[in-house]
Amino acid sequence: MEMTLAQTLFAVALGGVTLLVTGFALYVLSSTLWAGRWFRSRHRGPGR
């Protein structure tokens, strides 16, 4: 099936949203590992 211009543009936009959401998901998930580095913790050393 050959795609029309409108379908191509919409598919590109959907792909862009998918990439954006994937990037944001990776950022949020990774933030659980590094976002606490400014805080003292009872379980970790100071200033880490």
Next chain:
Amino acid sequence: MGRPVVQEPSPWTGPLSRSPGTVYRGRSGQWAFVAHRITGFLVFFFLLLHIVDVSLVSRPRLYNEVHELYGNVVLRLFEVGLLGALVFHSLNGLRIVMIDFFPGSIGNEKRVLSAVVGLTALLTAVGGWIIMEPFVEGRLL
């Protein structure tokens, strides 16, 4: 001329932090927060695209062309994911409202989250079957 204001370092930021254990990791509430952020982001950005595709209704040929895409198996899988995100975001939102209105319910927070996850999985499986059924039965593509 008043006295110069000496700004105290914030207890919440910087290496001089005096706030022990302010970041909690790995507990159910944090993972619910992470999932809520991600699903909210997905739902919001898809909503923007949805506004675009629905706004084509005044141009029937374009509207039909764009909506033909939704029959594609890749987009059907995307819709199953979107359904899961939407259901989780809605149910978890209700859980947050519950905790806001009834602070005493925080003791049951983990069990309610389990119910949210279970209900999300169930509703997504049922909805996902309905979305994928035409493809599974070979009526599409």
